[in-house]
Amino acid sequence: MKRRGIVLLSGGLDSATAAADALDRGFELYALTFEYGQRHSIEVQAAKRVADALAVEQHVVLPIDLAVFGGSALTGDAQVPKDRTHEEIGGGIPVTYVPARNTIFLAYALAWAEVLNAYDIFIGVNCVDYSGYPDCRPEYVAAFQTMGRLATKAGVEGEGALTIHTPLLTLSKGEIIQRGLELGVDYALTSSCYDPSSDGKACGRCDACALRRAGFEKAGVVDPIEYQSPGGS
Amino acid sequence: MKRRGIVLLSGGLDSATAAADALDRGFELYALTFEYGQRHSIEVQAAKRVADALAVEQHVVLPIDLAVFGGSALTGDAQVPKDRTHEEIGGGIPVTYVPARNTIFLAYALAWAEVLNAYDIFIGVNCVDYSGYPDCRPEYVAAFQTMGRLATKAGVEGEGALTIHTPLLTLSKGEIIQRGLELGVDYALTSSCYDPSSDGKACGRCDACALRRAGFEKAGVVDPIEYQSPGGS
Numbered sequence A, B: 001m002k003r004r005g006i007v008l009l010s011g012g013l014d015s016a017t018a019a020a021d022a023l024d025r026g027f028e029l030y031a032l033t034f035e036y037g038q039r040h041s042i043e044v045q046a047a048k049r050v051a052d053a054l055a056v057e058q059h060v061v062l063p064i065d066l067a068v069f070g071g072s073a074l075t076g077d078a079q080v081p082k083d084r085t086h087e088e089i090g091g092g093i094p095v096t097y098v099p100a101r102n103t104i105f106l107a108y109a110l111a112w113a114e115v116l117n118a119y120d121i122f123i124g125v126n127c128v129d130y131s132g133y134p135d136c137r138p139e140y141v142a143a144f145q146t147m148g149r150l151a152t153k154a155g156v157e158g159e160g161a162l163t164i165h166t167p168l169l170t171l172s173k174g175e176i177i178q179r180g181l182e183l184g185v186d187y188a189l190t191s192s193c194y195d196p197s198s199d200g201k202a203c204g205r206c207d208a209c210a211l212r213r214a215g216f217e218k219a220g221v222v223d224p225i226e227y228q229s230p231g232g233s
Helices: A013-024 A040-053 A086-090 A101-116 A138-151 A153-157 A173-182 A207-219 B013-024 B040-054 B086-090 B101-116 B138-151 B153-157 B173-182 B207-219
Strands: A004-008 A028-035 A058-063 A120-122 A163-165 B004-008 B028-035 B058-063 B120-122 B163-165
Touching: A004 A013, A004 A101, A013 A028, A013 A040, A013 A120, A013 A163, A013 A173, A028 A040, A028 A101, A040 A058, A086 A207, A101 A120, A101 A138, A101 B101, A101 B138, A138 A163, A138 B101, A138 B138, A173 A207, B004 B013, B004 B101, B013 B028, B013 B040, B013 B120, B013 B163, B013 B173, B028 B040, B028 B101, B040 B058, B086 B207, B101 B120, B101 B138, B138 B163, B173 B207
Parallel strands: A004 A028, A004 A120, A028 A058, A120 A163, B004 B028, B004 B120, B028 B058, B120 B163
Antiparallel strands: none
């Protein structure tokens, strides 16, 4: 029997690449997507396209309320910043940071893992381009793994030890794209923009678009998605 | 200015006591209740009564879906067991265990703490009566605290260190009740039963009722709530 794994799938290019990596390692894959905040429909549609294309075993889309506490531009509290430089993007915690988001996402993944008897969770975080997010750092992921091993039946009964896999942790955006292309990821299916138009076109100017465009440029390939504005990075 | 604290408030007697303890220590208190699974309306009503009686600063009731993954009698997958002995209750992980529940609860509390600039979270877990739950053990709580310190802005910017307070951790149910009575908790407002009738009467026979009844007996006081069946422990 194949080993089961869970992947947190956002619809963006990082998580699509992490999912492809898990499949490449031979896991039977279960994908978990959260529906929250202002941009949920376009992101969730992208996640569904990616889950279909990768033929995952099961895809759960879970609505959660991250706006109830406030505190983030991605859940409606402030404007998404545009036209920032790479230095600005990398310096400090941005207003698009959602408090404890990865902890909430991984906590749900842990619950599903326990029900599935899975011990492997894949998350597409990386600490190169998103150095400003505390919950993308290697020491955070390691601490979650330690906590997760203690939190579950498997930890008590000694059945198996949870592993949080972060295949993109130390890769730059350009390297992530190169790795994904090797694995056959179709990036035309993904959506990265923090502020897309109602028809799903990326703004081209938010931090996520800026990092994505620079990544494709460094990888030396054309980004297959459409942008509202023609500018580059 | 008073220090802000968050308490996970279920409507049961443990969390009401933990909340009273936090108030007694001088915290400005924010209460967080989750609405999930089969018994939510009666539990949430009890949590609202307790939050009102304790005059907390704010009470958020957050609907979450813990049934989507299955795997627990408390979210509809199996019968709630009745008439078990204390040895049976203490031996192994019961079917009422909800996978990763405390991790999900604490993850949301962490998000709210970050928005409130709070560094103190109170949870009414104890490892005496609920030894079968992996996520009630001291080593689990300590690991969550370590992870939570790394997960947040405060951890990166050095503003403050998260503390997960577990004032009931090593108390028996009888001791919890004695402590709560000293603090002025009105246990008539609380609800502990895993399987109450539609009018809110406790079954008197599930694990939670058995532990509650035995606790009041040991504390030498009368349990002020109504039971469907007259039997005792």
